[in-house]
Amino acid sequence: MRHAAADSSLAYEQVGGWGVKEIVAQLHTARDHWRAARQRSREFAVREFPSREALKEIAESLCGVLFPMRLGPPDLHQEGEDFYVGHTLDKSLNALFQQVQLELGYNRRLHCKEKEGVEADAAAIVKNFARRLPALRNLLDADVEAAYLGDPAARSVDEVLLCYPGILAVIYYRLAHALFVQGVPLVARIISEIAHSSTGIDIHPGAQIGPGFFIDHGTGVVIGETTIIGQRVRLYQAVTLGAKRFTQDEGGALEKGAPRHPILEDEVVVYAGATILGRITIGRGSSIGGNVWLTRSIPPGSHVSQASLQHEPGGAGKISQ
Numbered sequence: 001m002r003h004a005a006a007d008s009s010l011a012y013e014q015v016g017g018w019g020v021k022e023i024v025a026q027l028h029t030a031r032d033h034w035r036a037a038r039q040r041s042r043e044f045a046v047r048e049f050p051s052r053e054a055l056k057e058i059a060e061s062l063c064g065v066l067f068p069m070r071l072g073p074p075d076l077h078q079e080g081e082d083f084y085v086g087h088t089l090d091k092s093l094n095a096l097f098q099q100v101q102l103e104l105g106y107n108r109r110l111h112c113k114e115k116e117g118v119e120a121d122a123a124a125i126v127k128n129f130a131r132r133l134p135a136l137r138n139l140l141d142a143d144v145e146a147a148y149l150g151d152p153a154a155r156s157v158d159e160v161l162l163c164y165p166g167i168l169a170v171i172y173y174r175l176a177h178a179l180f181v182q183g184v185p186l187v188a189r190i191i192s193e194i195a196h197s198s199t200g201i202d203i204h205p206g207a208q209i210g211p212g213f214f215i216d217h218g219t220g221v222v223i224g225e226t227t228i229i230g231q232r233v234r235l236y237q238a239v240t241l242g243a244k245r246f247t248q249d250e251g252g253a254l255e256k257g258a259p260r261h262p263i264l265e266d267e268v269v270v271y272a273g274a275t276i277l278g279r280i281t282i283g284r285g286s287s288i289g290g291n292v293w294l295t296r297s298i299p300p301g302s303h304v305s306q307a308s309l310q311h312e313p314g315g316a317g318k319i320s321q
Contacts, residue, residue: 048106050099055190058099061092062175066137070161089130096187097126100179103186125182132178142211143170150214150234166215169201176205209233210266217272224261230284233264236272244278244295265300 064072065088068081076084100122108115147160147167154160160167172195180188188205196202200219203209207223212232215221220238223229227241243260262276265284273291276282283300292304 048102048109050102050187050190052190052194054095054099055187056194058092058095059172059175059191059194061088062133063171065089065092066133066140066171067161070158089133093126093130096129097122099187100125100184103184106186125179125184128182129178136174136178139174139211140171143167143213146212146214146232146234147216151216164218165199165201166218166221169195169199169203169215169218169221170209170213171195173203173205173207173209177207177209180205207261226257226259226279227261228263230264230266230268232267234269236270236290238273239270240275240277241270242275242277 065085068076068085069078072084072088101118104118104122104125105115107113108118144157144160144167147164148154148157151160154164172191176188176191176195179191185205192203192205201215201221203221203223204225204227206225207227207229209223209227209229210231210233213229214234215236216234217237221235222240222242224242229241241262241264246260247255247258259279261279263279263281264270264276265282265286267285268282269287270276270282271288271290271292274288274294275292276288276294278295280295280297282288282294283298283302285300286298286302286304288294289303289305289308292306292309294304294309298304
């Protein structure tokens, strides 16, 4: 009886091998073309970008630091809580320091700037980030409380923290935003995209979101970079807070960073499937019904539904207040 390994070897020989050497050479050429087109030199013998895997481990550890008895290790007791938090935080910040250095160093090389000072700048960023963690925990407590109060199916704040994808996405967003404002947008974006992959909720780390923020169910929610959200705002699944159009410079390239996403004032509720586009303002206390498409500002206390938008010619709508 022939062994499977022998059959596999025979098949390999019959097709003349996989041509690995040729493929490796061709891939090498493709990389050289890409680097030459972007004026990248071959001096980068080591990794030059932050690591997604490293940042995933850092973010998970920081979740444990923020909520040790619920998101920390399963065998943790309250007597060892401070020791765990201190040890894990020190390890996480050291690892984050390495990732921040990679981004800063990459940016210096990309813009042909001196490499000196990268280590000191990275240390300052991580120290400032660490100092913000207590305030970030307070923000997250308000988010968890809002989720508990806003969902009749929630039996406890612990259930919310352990089970709700919207809360996980917000935790990662608040970590990422704290790094984004410190000047490391790539590290921040990687952290937010880790949560996006896990929850289906896409929150750009540049968005500004106030306390008491709740995303119910959550899958398909998109919140753009320049979105501003006030206090005690609630979104449901498949809500998009996006841009209506993208401005271009004289050369036709898209302009980066221009305000192009909505402003939601305090206590706004946006129901499932609604799409709100452009730099418009949704006034305080307003509610936006399911599947509504909205591209103009509305005053405080407004109630917008599909039916109200169909009352006037052209879909301008009569908004109830």
